[in-house]
Amino acid sequence: EAGVTQSPTHLIKTRGQQATLRCSPISGHTSVYWYQQALGLGLQFLLWYDEGEERNRGNFPPRFSGRQFPNYSSELNVNALELEDSALYLCASSGGGQSSTDTQYFGPGTRLTVL
Amino acid sequence: GEDVEQSLFLSVREGDSSVINCTYTDSSSTYLYWYKQEPGAGLQLLTYIFSNMDMKQDQRLTVLLNKKDKHLSLRIADTQTGDSAIYFCAETKASQGNLIFGKGTKLSVKP
Numbered sequence: 228e229a230g231v232t233q234s235p236t237h238l239i240k241t242r243g244q245q246a247t248l249r250c251s252p253i254s255g256h257t258s259v260y261w262y263q264q265a266l267g268l269g270l271q272f273l274l275w276y277d278e279g280e281e282r283n284r285g286n287f288p289p290r291f292s293g294r295q296f297p298n299y300s301s302e303l304n305v306n307a308l309e310l311e312d313s314a315l316y317l318c319a320s321s322g323g324g325q326s327s328t329d330t331q332y333f334g335p336g337t338r339l340t341v342l
Numbered sequence: 343g344e345d346v347e348q349s350l351f352l353s354v355r356e357g358d359s360s361v362i363n364c365t366y367t368d369s370s371s372t373y374l375y376w377y378k379q380e381p382g383a384g385l386q387l388l389t390y391i392f393s394n395m396d397m398k399q400d401q402r403l404t405v406l407l408n409k410k411d412k413h414l415s416l417r418i419a420d421t422q423t424g425d426s427a428i429y430f431c432a433e434t435k436a437s438q439g440n441l442i443f444g445k446g447t448k449l450s451v452k453p
Binding site: 275283285 | 375377383384385386387430439440441442443444445446
């Protein structure tokens, strides 16, 4: 069974541009989570989607946004990129539910570099 | 303060046991997890424990939970060089869904 997949593996952008990162969850999972792993800042929660709805959001500015599609895949959009947005962006999926304590399985990540 | 705290580094010799410690602050946490991250890779789930359990064993891995002290530990028996990685402790709360991670413990295994 395929795990969580993410694309692209690497993404290089310049300041002010927009980045779009994609995630496909494990088959049968309805919840998708996005995390940022920046150097020195650890793993920080960005967004949680379940059944197409945003369920929770971390302490990030509105230029970080996303959506979940009917097939449960998800996109993370980062507008007006800043140098400090350079990080590994990890997507995870779980079985879902509005109050999800299901185990989260992670993808390999997208390395975003902002020049 | 931090929700989840871990020591940053641990160095052991191959064949020894490794013990990685973690403290958390929220007694309402429902599940506690251990993830492993190798260089340049995503997070691999190692094991988890429900908050009403004291111990869980899974092959070379033993998780101990002390709810009174909010202390979680991961013991790796017979540590191998392939166990060298960063280990993250994480907690989750049912209402929020997201994981809250410690900063990770870098385990170095010397031959």
